[in-house]
Amino acid sequence: MNSQTGFLLSFIKYGENDAILHCFTEEEGYHTYFLRGIYTKKNKKKAFLLPLNKLNFSVRAGKSGSMQTVSSFEMLNLHDIYTDIKANTVVFFISDFLNQILRNDNKNLEVFHSIDEFIDQLGAKNYQSHLIFLIKILKIQGVAPLLGKGDFLDPETGTFIQSSTHPIFDSENSLFWKSIISSQDPYGIKIPSPKRKNFLDSILVYYHYHISDFRTPNSLEIIQQIFE
Structure with a gap:
């Protein structure tokens, strides 16, 4: 038995009552667990199954090569993000995003603490925090753009150059990228609401170039509608 x-x-x-959980843990990185009996009528902890909820698990190791089983679990933090429609939409989008791009990641405390920081920002009603967070993840993964003197970000090479190579990476969007990458306080950078859709689109384009087998999250359409 160990704690995660x-x-x-x-x-x-x-089945009828069980669940399979995909989590990013502090101790082991991305991990999959089997949770027995969570959907029985008497089990009130099914309410804890919320995207990006921070949980503490007691885990039993299975047979060699088999899935570990959660024997018990508790919620660590209670946030208002699940009752705020904008924040809740962002949570579903980011959890979908992370479930895809972290699937092969082992222990990474920088990623783990960045998720914590992002949730705190979202809880403080920073509704652009997901845009900053996705670029922070690129930096941690080592595929963020390299700073340069150019005014236009080339998404394929990840460099700033003197002329545009992609219509969505105009000088304005490119400046947002450069400011976030170079800032000591990226969450303090303000992206005007009318510009956020284009900026998110630019992030998705960049991920397609630099993250293997990346697919656009299904929840993209919902988050774009919420923030129109």
Whole structure:
């Protein structure tokens, strides 16, 4: 039996009463667990199954090569983000995003603490925090653009150059990228609301170039509608 602390990225109902959890843990990185009996009528902890909820698990090791089983778990933090429609939409989008791009990641405390920081920002009603967070993840993964003197970001090479190579990476969007990458306080940078859709689109384009097998999250359309 061992203890794990992790963020719930996704969960799938298995059979009548059980679930399979995909989490990013402080101790082991991305991990999948089997949770027995969570959907029984008497189990009130099914309410804890919320995207990006921070949980502490007691885990039993299975047979060699088999999935570990959660014997018990508790919620560590209670946030208002799940009752705020904008924040809740962002949470679903980011959990979908992370469940995809962290799937092969082992222990990474910088990623783990960045998720914590992002949730705090979102809880403080920083509704552009997901845009900053996605670029911070690129920096941690070592694929963020390299700073240069150019005014236009080339998404394919990840460099700033003197002329535009992609219509969405105009000088304005490119300046947002450069400011976030170079800032000591990126969450303090303000991206005007009318510009956020284009900026998010530019982030998705960049991920397609630099993250293998990246797919656009299904929740993209919802988050774009919420922030129109």
